[in-house]
Amino acid sequence: MQVVCLQEEAFYALFDKVVEHMESKRKNKPAKWIDAEEAMVLLNIKSTTTLQKLRDEGKIRFSQPQKKIILYDRDSINEYIEKHARETF
Secondary structure, eight states: OOOOOOOHHHHHHHHHHHHHHHHHHHHHSOOSEEOHHHHHHHHTOOOHHHHHHHHHTTSSOEEEEETTEEEEEHHHHHHHHHHTOOOOO
């Protein structure tokens, strides 16, 4: 095993770079669970009733962590869109 010694200043500079790198990776990845507004944008719909219909029919996944909070699974919305894609001639 090899031991590496760093001065305190160098250690904290390295640590800051690691944290910065991890935060930049996290920011580039879209959130798995999104709110109704973002779900409607992805689906290109204007009505919350249409969104509720998709939810009630089991066409898109959702989670309801609290009574008035409903979150939608971004992956299931993308799968729904892909499933209804039509090939060109």
